[in-house]
Amino acid sequence: MYFRLLLAASMACVTAVAHAQASPPVQTPTPPAETKYFDADHHQVLTEAGAAEKRVTTFRDTVGGTVRAFYLPSGKLKLFTPYADLRHSLRHGTASEYFENGQLRFQATYKAGKVVGDLVTYYADGTLKRRDHHAPDQPTSGECFGPDGKPVPYYPYEQMPVYSVAPGDQAAVTRDVQLNTRYPAVALRQGVYGIVKVKFVVGKDGQVKNIAPVEPAKDAVPAKLATGYRALQDAAVSAVQQLKSFAPGRQDGEPVSVSFTVPVTFRIK
Structure with a gap:
């Protein structure tokens, strides 16, 4: 039924589309972006001078968007994080972090702020450091590895002070x-x-x-x-x-x- 409705709607618009083809293409506005700079202790600074990180927030709409961070002065990508709600730091989508050498450091997929599937981290040489398994209504399980690739006792990814x-x-x-x-x-x-x-x-x-x-x-x-x-x-x-x-x-x-x-x-x- 849904396919039929779409087909009927497209057929009803054929004439309008044909007339519109002669019009100039609609320009899609560039999403607004906000750039901030931070020092090595993650304190915001006013300019790039002396900063260790540049963080660019691109707003998809008034609520969601993406955050990209770059190492300074190299300009290499440090992280990419999509958000359903930027104000409340609600992640939604696959987030990735990188070492300055370009090696993947962290990756996890979020749904409404919660990790779904596997959370993985790596050492700077690409050796797997951890793999956590997240499943609905199940305790987190996982495995951790030393720099030599050998298993070590498991420890939580985040531990509060x-x-x-x-x-x-x-x-x-x-x-x-x-x-x-x-x-x-x-x-x-x-x-x-x-x-x-x-x-x-x-x-x-x-x-x-x-x-x-x-x-x-x-x-x-x-x-x-x-x-x-x-x-x-x-x-x-x-x-x-x-x-x-x-x-x-x-x-x-x-x-x-x-x-x-x-x-x-x-x-x-």
Whole structure:
């Protein structure tokens, strides 16, 4: 039935198509693109000077698109990732990463943000490093290999940082931040309360760094309460600065920096 409907529609448009052939071809607009530069620590920089990576985002529409990254200064392709939703980092399609020598480093196919099928990684000389098997409603299984190609004990592809004070306790970080928080006097006087979010990075060495408050939406804080709210932000940042070290996060066995956001609650009883 669907084929018949398509055929009837094409037949009904024959005359219109014949007349349209004499018209100039329609120019397809070039999709918009956005270029950003990053240093070796993945911090965004303004220009290519001193940058280690150029990242080009091409928008398919207002939601999805693709991201291509290039090594600098060589300009060689570093990664290609398709997204169904760029804002929420929702991958959809086959993503690939490469060593600067051109050798494939990582490849996996995503569907609505989840890996489907096999996730594979390689060493720089092309030796297989891992193969993870992903199936719906099944635990991930896989196999890992050393640089010599021989099997080694399996380890997860992604391992989150572990707080050294309480390994295995997911709430320990939030609890320590809350215990280290002191209510600022100026905020008490103004009656300012609420939740302040603080972002930070656990570096490859396990140390907490790049601590900063997450700024609220524009006009979310009345001007007359701005001083008190800023005091809450400063107190929350101070509490995060007192966190102990972590065992660093790992990706494919290698230490990586991982970003966190922690909420700090201020209440007046």
